[in-house]
Amino acid sequence: xxxxxxxxxxxxxxxxxxxxxxxxxxxxxxxxxxxxxxxxxxxxxxxxxxxxxxxxxxxxxxxxxxxxxxxxxxxxxxxxxxxxxxxxxxxxxxxxxxxxxxxxxxxxxxxxx
Amino acid sequence: xxxxxxxxxxxxxxxxxxxxxxxxxxxxxxxxxxxxxxxxxxxxxxxxxxxxxxxxxxxxxxxxxxxxxxxxxxxxxxxxxxxxxxxxxxxxxxxxxxxxxxxxxxxxxxxx
Numbered sequence: 588x589x590x591x592x593x594x595x596x597x598x599x600x601x602x603x604x605x606x607x608x609x610x611x612x613x614x615x616x617x618x619x620x621x622x623x624x625x626x627x628x629x630x631x632x633x634x635x636x637x638x639x640x641x642x643x644x645x646x647x648x649x650x651x652x653x654x655x656x657x658x659x660x661x662x663x664x665x666x667x668x669x670x671x672x673x674x675x676x677x678x679x680x681x682x683x684x685x686x687x688x689x690x691x692x693x694x695x696x697x698x699x700x
Numbered sequence: 701x702x703x704x705x706x707x708x709x710x711x712x713x714x715x716x717x718x719x720x721x722x723x724x725x726x727x728x729x730x731x732x733x734x735x736x737x738x739x740x741x742x743x744x745x746x747x748x749x750x751x752x753x754x755x756x757x758x759x760x761x762x763x764x765x766x767x768x769x770x771x772x773x774x775x776x777x778x779x780x781x782x783x784x785x786x787x788x789x790x791x792x793x794x795x796x797x798x799x800x801x802x803x804x805x806x807x808x809x810x811x812x
Contacts, residue, residue: 591742620800627709629788629804630743637798645799677742685792685800686731691742 589613593678593692600668600699608663608695610678616690618681619661620645621653623674624694630677636661637684668699703727704789704803712809713779721774721806723789732772732791734763737805743788746774779810 594609612619620635622645632645636655650672652664661680665672676695681687707722723732731750735743747756749765749772756763760783762775776783790802 627804630802632799632801635798643798646801685798688745688748689800693742
């Protein structure tokens with residue numbers, strides 16, 4: 588099993604550019620989520636989804652959009668990148684919700700110049 | 701502000717020593733999870749505690765959930781260099797279902 592796959596692994600953007608971080612899981616998990624990890628701040632929840640067609644905001648949703656058209660995929664979009672969005676982004680999934688073991692991808696390291 | 705406060709932020713010990721990491725909150729959690737993260741990788745689940753007062757053991761690691769389900773601790777006995785990593789606690793509250801919130805983490809370094 589591939590588990591949770593994130594692409595790309597590294598990306599450098601200029602301020603104002605847009606991009607989509609991809610996340611795919613092959614475990615038929617209903618719950619998926621996006622986090623950003625910054626030094627000294629742990630993981631902060633950006634958006635989450637409890638199933639296809641359903642998304643909701645986490646702690647730090649501003650500047651990010653998500654959609655969940657299929658169970659497998661949960662892309663994260665930056666519409667107009669800002670230097671404050673420089674971070675490491677992790678996607679996670681679990682069978683039904685946050686109380687169950689989360690399976691994480693290996694992260695996308697994003698730098699905004 | 702972090703919903704979950706972890707302490708200490710950093711811990712450096714010698715191989716064979718014991719250590720304890722704490723995770724505290726003013727909120728009640730339906731469950732609490734502990735993860736370990738190594739450089740360049742995503743966090744990996746170690747354990748989930750659900751019942752107040754619960755104690756779980758995973759080899760040399762002992763996890764405890766507070767009676768009031770507001771705090772938790774991770775104790776490592778006779779630490780080994782392979783225990784080096786970032787330890788994260790995470791929990792969800794019943795009034796914010798869907799949101800799993802993480803502490804800032806404790807960086808543990810075990811030197812031979």
